[in-house]
Amino acid sequence: MKRYGIQEVFDMLGEENLKVQRVKHGTRGSIEVDGYLVKHQSLRYATFYQKGTTCVCCGKQGTHFKLDVERGVDPESTKRRHFNLYAEDGTLMTKDHILPKSLGGEDCVENLQTMCKTCNELKRSTPQEDLELDVVVATEIQSGKETYYRSIEDAAYKLCMVIRGIGLDKKNKKIKQTCVRKAVQATLDLMNAINTKSVLCNRLWTIEKRIIGGKSLEEIMLEGATTDEPTQAM
Ligand SMILES: [Zn+2]
Numbered sequence: 001m002k003r004y005g006i007q008e009v010f011d012m013l014g015e016e017n018l019k020v021q022r023v024k025h026g027t028r029g030s031i032e033v034d035g036y037l038v039k040h041q042s043l044r045y046a047t048f049y050q051k052g053t054t055c056v057c058c059g060k061q062g063t064h065f066k067l068d069v070e071r072g073v074d075p076e077s078t079k080r081r082h083f084n085l086y087a088e089d090g091t092l093m094t095k096d097h098i099l100p101k102s103l104g105g106e107d108c109v110e111n112l113q114t115m116c117k118t119c120n121e122l123k124r125s126t127p128q129e130d131l132e133l134d135v136v137v138a139t140e141i142q143s144g145k146e147t148y149y150r151s152i153e154d155a156a157y158k159l160c161m162v163i164r165g166i167g168l169d170k171k172n173k174k175i176k177q178t179c180v181r182k183a184v185q186a187t188l189d190l191m192n193a194i195n196t197k198s199v200l201c202n203r204l205w206t207i208e209k210r211i212i213g214g215k216s217l218e219e220i221m222l223e224g225a226t227t228d229e230p231t232q233a234m
Pocket residue numbers: 055056057058059060115116117118119120
């Protein structure tokens with residue numbers, strides 16, 4: 001099968017298609033390559049262009065592209081092809097999500113890196129341990145106990161609903177308005193506490209990197225929401 005040079009393929013796809021952060025489905029056009037139709041935008045191409053063609057784990061280098069047909073599709077039935085990047089020994093080079101999608105990682109080049117198929121499969125079969133993430137850390141002043149939240153919204157929800165003991169009543173419109181106001185207030189209070197490093201509800205709120213051993217962010221949030229006893233509203 002014909003080999004295509006890396007720069008050759010990048011030139012065909014065009015820099016404007018390789019510099020994207022995200023790919024919107026349905027808006028992609030195609031280019032014609034040796035009688036085949038190839039979509040000119042993909043997160044893989046953009047990742048290889050922006051992050052390089054070398055595996056971040058083992059250093060294996062992608063050296064050439066080949067035109068492949070979509071898996072499970074009869075090559076005779078379609079003119080559609082896509083470029084796959086290969087190393088000299090035939091190993092397929094893939095895009096890998098730095099923060100896995102299962103943990104809320106996004107489909108954008110910023111969250112992608114180049115990885116060979118061998119390392120990618122190894123990573124998938126290894127539990128996500130020692131994953132370092134930015135989380136909202138609430139440190140109780142008296143006990144020093146830390147609770148993590150994956151976002152300011154989650155921390156504000158906890159602050160509003162659990163720590164301050166304000167529940168949502170879906171039936172009563174007036175109570176609902178009050179709750180929305182208090183939720184907004186809790187978010188503002190929280191952001192102010194984070195920015196000024198001041199104590200709020202007996203806790204110091206910071207955004208820090210923490211190693212989350214093998215837990216999904218949903219678990220972290222849940223853990224935070226159940227371990228604290230509700231205290232009186234402020
Ligand atoms: Zn590798």
